[in-house]
Structures are given as C-alpha cells and as structure tokens.
Amino acid sequence: MAKIEGFRIRNFRALKDVTIGKLWSLQQAQQLTPLTAVIGKNGSGKSTLFDAFGFLSDCLKSGVEEACDLRGRGGFDRIRSQGQDGPIEFEVYYREQGNARPITYELSIGLDPSGRPHVQKERLRQRRRGQNHGRPFFFLVLNEGKGVVWKGETEGSQIHEDKVQLDLFKLIESIRKEETRETELVELEDNRKLGIATLGSLKQHPRISAFRQFIEGWYLSYFTPDAARSLPLAGPQKHLNIHGDNLSNVVQFMEREHPKRFKSILDRIAQKIPGMNKIDTAKTPDGRLLLRFNDRGFTDPFYSQQMSDGTLKVFAYLLLLEDPFPPPFLCIEEPENGLYHKLLESLADEFRSHATGKKGGSQVFITTHQPYFVDAMEPEEVWVLEKGEDGFSSIRHASDEQIVKNMVAEGLPLGSLWYSDYLDAR
Numbered sequence: 536m537a538k539i540e541g542f543r544i545r546n547f548r549a550l551k552d553v554t555i556g557k558l559w560s561l562q563q564a565q566q567l568t569p570l571t572a573v574i575g576k577n578g579s580g581k582s583t584l585f586d587a588f589g590f591l592s593d594c595l596k597s598g599v600e601e602a603c604d605l606r607g608r609g610g611f612d613r614i615r616s617q618g619q620d621g622p623i624e625f626e627v628y629y630r631e632q633g634n635a636r637p638i639t640y641e642l643s644i645g646l647d648p649s650g651r652p653h654v655q656k657e658r659l660r661q662r663r664r665g666q667n668h669g670r671p672f673f674f675l676v677l678n679e680g681k682g683v684v685w686k687g688e689t690e691g692s693q694i695h696e697d698k699v700q701l702d703l704f705k706l707i708e709s710i711r712k713e714e715t716r717e718t719e720l721v722e723l724e725d726n727r728k729l730g731i732a733t734l735g736s737l738k739q740h741p742r743i744s745a746f747r748q749f750i751e752g753w754y755l756s757y758f759t760p761d762a763a764r765s766l767p768l769a770g771p772q773k774h775l776n777i778h779g780d781n782l783s784n785v786v787q788f789m790e791r792e793h794p795k796r797f798k799s800i801l802d803r804i805a806q807k808i809p810g811m812n813k814i815d816t817a818k819t820p821d822g823r824l825l826l827r828f829n830d831r832g833f834t835d836p837f838y839s840q841q842m843s844d845g846t847l848k849v850f851a852y853l854l855l856l857e858d859p860f861p862p863p864f865l866c867i868e869e870p871e872n873g874l875y876h877k878l879l880e881s882l883a884d885e886f887r888s889h890a891t892g893k894k895g896g897s898q899v900f901i902t903t904h905q906p907y908f909v910d911a912m913e914p915e916e917v918w919v920l921e922k923g924e925d926g927f928s929s930i931r932h933a934s935d936e937q938i939v940k941n942m943v944a945e946g947l948p949l950g951s952l953w954y955s956d957y958l959d960a961r
C-alpha cells in the first residue's frame with residue numbers, strides 16, 4: 536500500500552516551515568513510521584497539522600478557493616501564516632508500494648491579482664530506475680495552470696527548478712524538439728483546480744492517477760458520537776464515512792459479508808468494555824437502521840442513542856481498522872478524547888498492528904495529548920510540536936534525543952518521560 540515517507544508544510548497557519556520525515560532533498564532523514572503520533576502543548580499546532588492534510592485533500596476534491604473556505608477555515612488570509620506574503624506550500628514525498636521509486640509532489644497556492652486563491656505551481660517528480668542520487672525527473676510541471684506533463688510510467692526531465700520558474704515556455708520549446716512523443720503541453724481551464732485532479736483522470740498518466748487516488752483515499756476522521764447515534768436508512772455500506780453517521784450501515788455490511796472479522800471486533804470490544812457481548816442491527820418499520828448493543832447484565836438491548844460516547848468511539852475505531860479495504864492513510868485527532876485511560880495503550884497497539892500488518896493496513900497518523908497513549912509508542916513514532924518565541928511552531932523527532940532513546944530502551948515508557956518533561960526542548 537502507498538505510504539507517505541515525509542512532508543513539508545509552509546505558510547499554513549502556525550506551520551511557517553515544518554518538515555516531518557524524509558524528502559527528496561532530505562535523504563538522510565528517517566522516513567515516517569507506519570504509525571506516527573504528534574504530541575504537543577495546547578496551541579502548538581496539532582490541529583493545524585491535522586488540518587493541513589484535510590486542506591490538501593479538500594484542494595483536490597473542491598479546488599483551492601473552496602478549500603480555503605471549507606471546514607470553518609475562513610479563507611486564504613486566515614490560513615496563510617500571519618505576516619507572511621509567500622504562497623502556502625506543501626511537499627509530499629510518497630511511495631506507491633514498498634519497492635516503487637518515491638514520488639515528490641509540490642503544490643503552491645497564492646493569490647492572483649484580484650485576490651482570489653489559485654494554484655501557482657504544481658510539480659511531480661521521480662527518480663529514474665537505478666538512479667540513487669541527484670535530482671529526480673519532473674513528470675508534471677505547471678505554472679499558473681500551464682505547463683508540461685510526461686506520459687507513462689518512466690519518462691521525465693531533469694531540469695533545475697530555477698529554470699522551470701524563470702522560463703517555462705523556453706523549456707516547453709526545448710522539450711518539444713527533443714521528446715515530442717512522451718510530452719504533452721497542458722493548459723488548465725480553471726487554475727483553482729489542481730492539475731493532478733484533471734490529469735489524474737486520464738489513462739495516459741498512470742503515475743498521476745495513482746497519486747490522485749492515493750490522496751482521494753485519505754481518511755481524516757471527524758467522528759462524533761452524536762453522528763454515530765443518527766438513524767440512517769437501512770442498506771449495507773462498505774466503509775465508515777468520516778463523521779461516522781453510517782456506523783450501523785457498516786455493521787450491517789460486516790455482519791453479512793465479513794462475519795469472522797465482525798466477530799473479532801466483538802471479541803475485542805468485549806475485552807475493552809466490560810459487559811458488552813453482542814452488537815447487531817435491527818430495522819425499524821419505516822426502513823431505518825438501529826444499532827443494538829447487548830449488555831450481559833440486562834435482558835433488553837441498548838440502542839446507540841443510549842450508548843456511551845466512549846463505547847461508540849472504540850467500536851467505530853475497531854470497525855475502521857477491520858475494514859477489508861482500508862484507506863491508505865488514516866488520520867485521527869486526539870483519539871483519546873472520552874476514553875478510559877487504561878484503554879489507550881491497547882488502542883495504540885491496535886493502531887500499530889493494523890498499520891504494520893501483513894495485509895497492508897493504513898498508515899496511521901495521530902495527534903494526541905495523552906501520556907498513556909504515548910506510553911505504547913516508540914521514540915521513532917513520536918514527533919513533538921512546539922510553539923516558538925515568534926509564535927510559529929517547530930517539530931522535533933522524539934528519537935533525536937539520545938537520552939530519551941536510552942531511557943525507553945531501559946524500559947521506561949515514553950509517555951512517562953513526556954510527563955516528566957524529557958521530551959520538551961532543552
């Protein structure tokens with residue numbers, strides 16, 4: 536399954552320039568682990584980091600102008616880092632499969648002369664087979680919606696970014712002469728839409744399609760227990776949606792199509808939540824779906840409307856992790872909210888075994904406040920966000936501190952080290 540090895544964010548709210556993991560220009564850095572947690576004090580930028588993924592995914596689905604306004608973001612001026620006049624920029628370094636050559640995607644979003652957000656730059660690059668160092672080859676170059684794309688799986692051009700910036704049309708001319716068969720000149724009709732959205736729907740651009748599908752598949756959890764209490768119309772659904780209001784539809788699907796997996800969820804939830812021994816669905820006369828929870832102590836079932844927030848949440852996470860076709864990237868903000876503290880280590884272990892599983896589970900990215908959750912994590916899996924004197928956030932890898940690594944190796948849990956301030960900047 537595809538995996539993000541690293542990414543960089545610039546001028547996105549408190550994240551003026553933050554890199555996590557590995558980039559093509561930062562090859563010595565360690566790539567992101569299958570399970571990653573970001574910790575930090577209030578106001579350090581955790582939600583901002585989570586929303587950076589959401590924003591990128593919204594840009595692909597709805598275009599950059601709409602994405603700036605969605606989810607209460609409040610428009611470009613609110614989300615660009617205060618006092619900065621450069622574009623909002625993202626760089627994603629990702630690999631389609633374990634042994635594929637990594638691909639770099641770069642996106643810059645700025646304002647046009649009329650003050651409307653638009654895509655200034657978009658780049659995709661990849662090294663050639665056997666090329667272990669040096670600049671990767673561009674296979675998509677777009678400036679203000681105009682540029683060049685290289686077809687197929689392997690083609691590209693090795694140009695210096697400065698040159699592309701200065702004179703795209705000269706580049707186009709030179710490419711026209713040299714490699715006409717593989718290249719295509721493109722001009723987007725609407726430069727608020729991403730080039731990867733348009734070109735990624737074409738068969739001749741398999742690498743772009745794969746990348747587009749990868750981002751489209753990201754699952755950013757906006758789960759709320761109240762959404763899980765809604766009464767949807769009956770009908771099995773394969774995947775839990777981001778709010779969780781089709782929880783009972785997914786249960787209907789799982790109990791019918793994947794009874795073994797569903798049984799394993801029930802066994803695990805019974806271990807975590809005392810008394811819980813059966814969960815199933817029932818249909819109301821008007822065709823709505825009820826989610827029923829059987830508690831060993833009572834004869835009558837409870838319905839999701841009566842169930843506790845934490846129970847619904849744990850159940851939703853387990854359903855997500857048992858999805859037979861999980862999303863490539865799963866992002867959850869503060870999964871600990873509303874959960875009993877002793878559940879958190881086991882929840883972290885569930886996330887890790889899913890993320891590292893042989894069946895190819897999602898890469899899991901989490902923000903958290905909870906030392907008990909962090910107790911189950913390794914230093915390589917944890918990143919610490921910190922707000923600096925200038926108001927902007929920086930990020931550190933917990934494993935950068937040798938003393939932290941040593942103490943964890945000696946058996947001290949990482950969360951307790953965080954609690955005792957060992958993870959704070961020295």
Ligand SMILES: Nc1ncnc2c1ncn2[C@@H]1O[C@H](COP(=O)(O)OP(=O)(O)OP(=O)(O)O)[C@@H](O)[C@H]1O
Nearest residue numbers: 548549577578579580581582583613614615616617
């Ligand atoms: N445009 C901007 N430029 C710079 N900083 C900003 C901008 N917009 C918001 N901020 C700052 O970003 C900070 C980080 O907020 P964020 O919500 O990401 O923190 P958090 O780590 O999730 O905190 P909490 O633990 O309380 O949820 C806020 O305190 C705010 O001051």
Ligand SMILES: [Mg+2]
Nearest residue numbers: 578581582583
């Ligand atoms: Mg937050």
